[in-house]
Amino acid sequence: MERRVLVGRIVGVSGTAGAVRLESWTDPRTQIFRYQPWILKSGSGEREIRGCRGREQGKGMIATLPGVDDRDQAAALIGTEIWVLRSALPAPKPGEYYWTDLEGMDVATVDGVALGQVSHLFATGANDVLVVRDAERERMIPFVLEHYVKQVDLDARRLVVDWDPDF
Structure with missing residues (x-):
């Protein structure tokens, strides 16, 4: 199964004709409309749609989705993730x-000590952070290229870091 990327979420409705308000995590945020089809994922399942259109409005985004023609249909989508x-x-x-692309990669130190796999990443004000887990512990390693992250090999699915294994 091909890897999916979470790019946004439906957060509300707009008007009575079925438009939705959404939160976009693309940069710029309007770019979300270029990446289609969308896979809408909610507690009730998932479905694929094409032809989503939208625009910025104030601090948010407004979108029209094929087959969503009234406010009730739009309201039922609140909380739906866009992949x-x-x-x-x-x-x-x-x-x-x-x-x-980094999630699931093996992580080892420059001395060859295996630290585990990248579970996920999160952003801080200063830099992104790799969360690396093995059977015993979890490590948080700043994703700072050249300083901590020495090598990223996407083909081998391996990261080499300059990190103390005891930290």
Whole structure:
């Protein structure tokens, strides 16, 4: 199964004709409409849709979705996650990585000590952080290229870090 990327979430309704308000995590946020089809995922399941259109409005985004024609249908989608296939996204620039591409990678120190696998990442004000887990512990390693992260090998699915295994 191809890897998916979470790119947004439906957070409300707009008007009576079925438009939804959404939160976009793409940069710029309007880019979400270029990555289609969308896979809408909620507690009741998931479905794939194409032809979503929208625009910025104030601090948010307004979207129209095919087959959503009234306020009740739109309200039923509040909380729905918007996913796209990884292949729908453009290739990252050199030295940039999609978090989804790093998740699951093996992590080892520059001395060859295995630290586990990347569970997930999160953002801080200063830098992103790798959460690396093995059977015994969890480590949080700043994702700072050249300083802590020495090598990213997407083909081998391996990261090499300059990190004390006891920390």
